[in-house]
Amino acid sequence: MAEDWQNGGFGLYIHWPWCQSKCPYCDFNSHVAAFIDQDRWAAAYVAEIERMAALTGPRVLNSVFFGGGTPSLMAPETVDAVLTAVRRAWPLANDLEVTLEANPGSVEAGRFRGYAQAGVNRVSMGIQALNNRDLRRLGRLHSVEEARAAFDIARAQFDRVSFDLIYARQDQTLHDWRSELTEALEMAVDHLSMYQLTIEPGTAFGDRFARGGLHGLPDEDISADMYDLTQDLCGEAGLLNYEVSNHARPGAESRHNLVYWRYGDYVGIGPGAHGRVTLDGVKHATEAERIPGKWLENLSIHGKSESWEVLDGTEQALEMLLMGMRLGEGIDPARFAALNGAPLNPNAIDRLTEMGMLKPGPRLIATQQGRVLLNAVLRELVVE
Amino acid sequence: MTDLAHIRNFSIVAHIDHGKSTLADRLIQLTGTVAERDMQEQMLDSMDIERERGITIKANTVRIEYPAQDGETYVLNLIDTPGHVDFAYEVARSMHAVEGSLLVVDATQGVEAQTLANVYTAIAADHEIVPVLNKVDLPAAEPDRVKEQIEDVIGIDSQDACLISAKTGVGIPDVLEAIVKRLPAPKEGDRNAPLKAMLVDSKYDQYLGVICIVRIIDGVLKKGDRIRMMKTGGIYDVDDVGVYRPAMTHVKELGPGEIGYLNASIKQVRDTRVGDTITHEKKPCEKALPGFKPSVPVVFCGLFPVDANDFEDMRDAIEKLALNDASFTFEMETSAALGFGFRCGFLGLLHLEVIRDRLEREYNIELITTAPSVIYHLFTKDGEQRDLHNPADMPDMSTVDHIEEPRIKATIMVPDEFLGDVLKLCQERRGIQMDLTYVGGRAMTVYDLPLNEVVFDFYDRLKSVSRGYASFDYEMIGYREDNLVKMSILVNDEPVDALAMMVHRDRAEMRGRAMCEKLKELIPRHMFKIPIQAAIGGKVIARETLSAMRKDVTAKCYGGDATRKKKLLEKQKAGKKKMRQFGKVEIPQEAFISALKMDG
Numbered sequence: 005m006a007e008d009w010q011n012g013g014f015g016l017y018i019h020w021p022w023c024q025s026k027c028p029y030c031d032f033n034s035h036v037a038a039f040i041d042q043d044r045w046a047a048a049y050v051a052e053i054e055r056m057a058a059l060t061g062p063r064v065l066n067s068v069f070f071g072g073g074t075p076s077l078m079a080p081e082t083v084d085a086v087l088t089a090v091r092r093a094w095p096l097a098n099d100l101e102v103t104l105e106a107n108p109g110s111v112e113a114g115r116f117r118g119y120a121q122a123g124v125n126r127v128s129m130g131i132q133a134l135n136n137r138d139l140r141r142l143g144r145l146h147s148v149e150e151a152r153a154a155f156d157i158a159r160a161q162f163d164r165v166s167f168d169l170i171y172a173r174q175d176q177t178l179h180d181w182r183s184e185l186t187e188a189l190e191m192a193v194d195h196l197s198m199y200q201l202t203i204e205p206g207t208a209f210g211d212r213f214a215r216g217g218l219h220g221l222p223d224e225d226i227s228a229d230m231y232d233l234t235q236d237l238c239g240e241a242g243l244l245n246y247e248v249s250n251h252a253r254p255g256a257e258s259r260h261n262l263v264y265w266r267y268g269d270y271v272g273i274g275p276g277a278h279g280r281v282t283l284d285g286v287k288h289a290t291e292a293e294r295i296p297g298k299w300l301e302n303l304s305i306h307g308k309s310e311s312w313e314v315l316d317g318t319e320q321a322l323e324m325l326l327m328g329m330r331l332g333e334g335i336d337p338a339r340f341a342a343l344n345g346a347p348l349n350p351n352a353i354d355r356l357t358e359m360g361m362l363k364p365g366p367r368l369i370a371t372q373q374g375r376v377l378l379n380a381v382l383r384e385l386v387v388e
Numbered sequence: 389m390t391d392l393a394h395i396r397n398f399s400i401v402a403h404i405d406h407g408k409s410t411l412a413d414r415l416i417q418l419t420g421t422v423a424e425r426d427m428q429e430q431m432l433d434s435m436d437i438e439r440e441r442g443i444t445i446k447a448n449t450v451r452i453e454y455p456a457q458d459g460e461t462y463v464l465n466l467i468d469t470p471g472h473v474d475f476a477y478e479v480a481r482s483m484h485a486v487e488g489s490l491l492v493v494d495a496t497q498g499v500e501a502q503t504l505a506n507v508y509t510a511i512a513a514d515h516e517i518v519p520v521l522n523k524v525d526l527p528a529a530e531p532d533r534v535k536e537q538i539e540d541v542i543g544i545d546s547q548d549a550c551l552i553s554a555k556t557g558v559g560i561p562d563v564l565e566a567i568v569k570r571l572p573a574p575k576e577g578d579r580n581a582p583l584k585a586m587l588v589d590s591k592y593d594q595y596l597g598v599i600c601i602v603r604i605i606d607g608v609l610k611k612g613d614r615i616r617m618m619k620t621g622g623i624y625d626v627d628d629v630g631v632y633r634p635a636m637t638h639v640k641e642l643g644p645g646e647i648g649y650l651n652a653s654i655k656q657v658r659d660t661r662v663g664d665t666i667t668h669e670k671k672p673c674e675k676a677l678p679g680f681k682p683s684v685p686v687v688f689c690g691l692f693p694v695d696a697n698d699f700e701d702m703r704d705a706i707e708k709l710a711l712n713d714a715s716f717t718f719e720m721e722t723s724a725a726l727g728f729g730f731r732c733g734f735l736g737l738l739h740l741e742v743i744r745d746r747l748e749r750e751y752n753i754e755l756i757t758t759a760p761s762v763i764y765h766l767f768t769k770d771g772e773q774r775d776l777h778n779p780a781d782m783p784d785m786s787t788v789d790h791i792e793e794p795r796i797k798a799t800i801m802v803p804d805e806f807l808g809d810v811l812k813l814c815q816e817r818r819g820i821q822m823d824l825t826y827v828g829g830r831a832m833t834v835y836d837l838p839l840n841e842v843v844f845d846f847y848d849r850l851k852s853v854s855r856g857y858a859s860f861d862y863e864m865i866g867y868r869e870d871n872l873v874k875m876s877i878l879v880n881d882e883p884v885d886a887l888a889m890m891v892h893r894d895r896a897e898m899r900g901r902a903m904c905e906k907l908k909e910l911i912p913r914h915m916f917k918i919p920i921q922a923a924i925g926g927k928v929i930a931r932e933t934l935s936a937m938r939k940d941v942t943a944k945c946y947g948g949d950a951t952r953k954k955k956l957l958e959k960q961k962a963g964k965k966k967m968r969q970f971g972k973v974e975i976p977q978e979a980f981i982s983a984l985k986m987d988g
Contacts, residue, residue, distance in 0.1 A: 015947075017947055199943040199944055200943045201943075202942075202943050202944070224937075224938050224939055225938055227938075227939050228938035228939040231939060248941055248942075248943070248945070249943050249944065261946060263947075264945075264946050264947045264950070270947050272947060272948070276948070277948070278947055278948040278950070278951060279947075280947070280950070289950075289951060291951070319954060322954050322957060322958075323950045323951075323953075323954050326945075326950070326953050326954065326957060327945065327950060330945060355972075359915055359916060361915065375941065376938070376939050376940075376941055377915055377937055377938075377939065377940050377941065378940070378941040378942070379940040379941055379942065380914075380915055380937060380940045381915075382957060383957070383960050384915075386957055386961060387960060387961050
């Protein structure tokens, strides 16, 4: 019998925790160091890949994703060592996607060729803004000109190139965003990620916000207008909003991220990495030690650094729902019911459909209006 | 047993924070009544809430043995009475059990409204009064000015006032001497006459049952006596008699003039009546003491458990609290909005807060409190009269001829720089000024006010407009007709019964607008827009619209976010309990009280 994870496929996430500097909005597990021992990191990743492969056994791997931190600070040799180990560890899908997140700086661009040779076939570039004032405010080290140059190099090296933008920034108007987004759509190949700026606690912006020092952020109404505009303009350009913040031409979606959203299995390796791994029919959540030095130390002393926790059916159903409802394709309610042992509340579904938050039909799919209110829709679906 | 000449029974009259409990502590300490190591702050306040708020709710008593300068040892019985206006009636009753009072006034603050009310009660009970000026060690103390004030306002001689600092202990020996020399001994008392004792207060102890505080007038009370409560007719066998030092201490007998406790396996406080006369069953006294009217609740509100599953626990808790508090009433209430709960009656707002705090703290039940209300007299067109405790029970206005509401006489003392704001507040609350005089730098004003304008947040507002300097006291003066209507609040076109209130017709628009605006802030945005309306009968008098939520979505959600998002959803699942569902709308519990607060 097929296991539930096969609905989403199988991916590998490698977390590279290092950055040249911390960005004020970023709450990812990233650290700054003067010197990084690339060989030691490569050896640690390789050992982890071998250990995890021994646990999962042979299964077809759909995707590898280098995230961070700033993975474009990895030496091409480090990436090569990882991918060589991956090829030994699991049988690979014919259309294996190998993505690396890259900073659009000139130094990074110099390594693109090496990454491509190691087997990377997709890059996702953190361009974030197309004007220099906002790049500086976001704490980015690159300029728009550097970003455009790096993007051109990437396009020459890789079949698939995506980039990220952050919007709903300080002092940004709807008009500003329209012209910047129009420029971005002219640049875009077949995939774009656009995130509304979120003030996270524990970040520099979070601290400033708490002190009342972060001015000019758009209010809920303007942010909502910006979101709607983004969906409209991307749609006109043929980039469909296949996920809340991601747009692609059909077929160009990020296969790796689809593993998450379709709630497949993924092995997470590296400091702070999370995984979802089904072993003998039991789904587990794994979470690795966050501090890079401790992560390495745990591996050398104990041979592992992550915790394992069994997820029961209800928890899996909840995770599947909250990830899957982000997608344009939504979820199969029968899959939820099978995991949960009970179906979703039909009254809540009716109510939400009547309000125009869900599309009528056999699959559970949020409308555009429902997607922008997804947290409220999810609450309504799961809370009795 | 002590002869009458060596007994002094007294109480202490003071405004809150003027140092009553501290003075009591010092008296106990200086006479060696409690070993130094057992001493704690506010010895007489036994409940946590009493200690925390610096208020006394139940009467307490303590026996102090004092070797006076004349070489004789005296027995001093202190009855510590509740100081708050809510319990004014209890104060009056306790005062009839003693012959004198210490009037404690903060030498930095002077006489306050509450001091006045209580001192007049003491005068009415024929007390000798010894003025005591506390906090004389503070730089801001103005003993001469305060002495003058006591003479001007209260009209008692304060030339020989004791100047003390209860905190440092300065002057305490003078107070003890003054008690012996200036307060009278119990007037009469015949140990050979039939037993006649006054029931001063009773309280519930979970191990001993009901314990009665008694003052013996005539005769002798001993363990093993069979007694009769003359009013209630209850007959009990006395298991124990004793005194508080302040720990319960068994004594062989209590004789004339003495104050102590008796314990007779009485099950609940409701079985006793404060002011009742206790006598021997076999050989009763001829005439009972005049007794007191039982105190009646004047403020009502609904208390509902936040979690409907707590209802049975809440019933148990309320019943337990009622064991010890006969003045608190309750009956089951069902609200369309809030489910099952209780309609409770209290002596005042403080009493309400104390009971609510105890339910939440001692019994761990989270509560929703609905708007406090008073008892209205409803006169129907067919000539009937009935009481309305709950605005939700208001019949159709077309059947009502007129409505009367309870009014109070409020006495407010305030430094004159805040007088304007205080007068404005009283006018806004439909007050009619009855008096305004100046005493030194302070104004004293007397207002006739509707109780329903006072029960909710009048005291908070008074404190805020006077930066804490105003003091306030009130007494009920009766009922008067006025143009009162029931105002309903509709959320998303559904009436929310727990938010309905009685208001004066002239103030309805203003209150309605304020309520709608407040609710608009308090109710979170929903997926749809929500009209919030105030209405009288079918007529909408105020309206606000809470616009629909536009955006609530997490921008980034990848493999590492599933755990966090799942936990958040699980938390929201639990948090939903704190919201109440009204049709399609969720209203947070704090809205029920916050919506009623008026900012000015």
